[in-house]
Amino acid sequence: MAAAxxxxxxxxxxxxxxxxxxxxxxxxxxxxxxxxxWRGLIRFLQSLGAVFSFISKDxxxxxxxxxxxxxxxxFVSLQSLVQHELxxxxxxxxxxxxxxxRTVLRLHRALRWLQLFLEGLRSGxxxxxxxxxxxxxxxLAQHHPWVVRKAATVAxxxxxxxxxxxxxxxxxxxxxxxxxxxxxxxxIGDVYGITQELFAEHKLLDLP
Ligand SMILES: CCCCCCCCCCCCC/C=C/[C@@H](O)[C@H](COP(=O)(O)O)NC(=O)CCCCCCCCCCCCCCC
Numbered sequence: 001m002a003a004a005x006x007x008x009x010x011x012x013x014x015x016x017x018x019x020x021x022x023x024x025x026x027x028x029x030x031x032x033x034x035x036x037x038w039r040g041l042i043r044f045l046q047s048l049g050a051v052f053s054f055i056s057k058d059x060x061x062x063x064x065x066x067x068x069x070x071x072x073x074x075f076v077s078l079q080s081l082v083q084h085e086l087x088x089x090x091x092x093x094x095x096x097x098x099x100x101x102r103t104v105l106r107l108h109r110a111l112r113w114l115q116l117f118l119e120g121l122r123s124g125x126x127x128x129x130x131x132x133x134x135x136x137x138x139x140l141a142q143h144h145p146w147v148v149r150k151a152a153t154v155a156x157x158x159x160x161x162x163x164x165x166x167x168x169x170x171x172x173x174x175x176x177x178x179x180x181x182x183x184x185x186x187x188i189g190d191v192y193g194i195t196q197e198l199f200a201e202h203k204l205l206d207l208p
Contacts, residue, residue, distance in 0.1 A: 010047055012169040012177065015040040016184040022191050028077040029194050031070050038063050038107060041114070047168065051158040054151065059110070062103045069100045078104060078195060082202060094207060101199075102207040108195045112139040115188050121162060122181040128159040 018037035022029050042063065045056045075081040081100045085093050093099055113135050120131035133156050141149050160168070166177040199205045 009170055010040065010044040010168065012171050012180055012184065015044075016180060016187065019184065019187040019191055022187070023194065024077070027194055028079050029191055029198075030077050031066070031075050031081065034078065034191065035063055035066055035070065044168075048160070049158070051155050055155065059107070062107055065098065065103050066100055066107075075100075079198060082198060082204070086202060090203070093204075099207070101204055104195070105199060105204065105207050108192065108199070109140050109143055111188060111192050111195075115185060115192055118181050118185050118188070121165060122178055122185070124162075126162045128162055128165055129156045132156045132159055 015037050018033045018040060021033035022037065024030060038059065042056055042059050045052050045059065069075065069081070073081075073084060075084065081104070085096075085099055085101050093101060096102070116135035116138055117132055120135060121128070125131050133153060136149075136152060136156070141152075144152070159165070163174060166174045169177045169180070171177050171180045196205075
């Protein structure tokens with residue numbers, strides 16, 4: 001909480017801006033804004049309270065791993081990270097529990113959850129826990145063991161109402177928040193789509 005407060009209140013605007021900056025003309029996904037978007041999302045999650053800390057801790061660890069690799073190898077894009085790690089051969093990559101690729105894959109699946117959840121929020125359904133559970137079941141859940149699915153579903157019941165959600169996005173009235181969701185969703189979808197194609201092309205969608 002202290003770290004989140006020190007960085008100022010969350011605003012959906014900064015997440016939107018980060019994901020907008022991600023995609024280049026050559027359809028590459030830039031790592032720096034990608035991680036910056038994730039840091040914004042994590043700050044939001046941390047502001048929702050301790051019930052979600054088992055989720056934010058995992059996301060923090062994954063972003064930290066990628067930040068360290070970004071600093072070490074100066075990867076500019078997800079494409080260059082994949083290329084670099086694949087150079088050692090697909091078998092070596094599959095054997096690494098700390099690869100950037102498998103870590104990106106986890107965040108990538110979570111981005112699909114986010115896309116579906118934001119679409120649900122925008123649609124007007126007032127029960128955020130229902131929206132969140134539906135989005136989760138259609139994305140991340142199929143990759144999680146029973147115990148994680150159970151804990152996640154319990155945590156979703158503690159989500160704030162749709163109105164409260166729109167308010168803590170900090171972009172003005174509920175109408176303005178919904179409008180910004182409409183702006184943000186295509187950028188997130190674009191990053192998701194390009195990453196999905198990249199991982200499919202290199203047969204990395206099932207990295208253990
Ligand atoms: C707003 C409510 C937030 C609900 C978040 C929904 C996602 C639920 C994910 C539950 C993950 C539970 C934690 C454990 C995860 C790991 O087991 C699992 C596998 O990792 P491993 O292969 O290294 O073992 N990790 C993952 O799948 C990555 C999960 C990353 C979750 C990041 C969630 C970020 C949510 C950001 C919320 C922002 C809402 C924004 C609204 C404006």
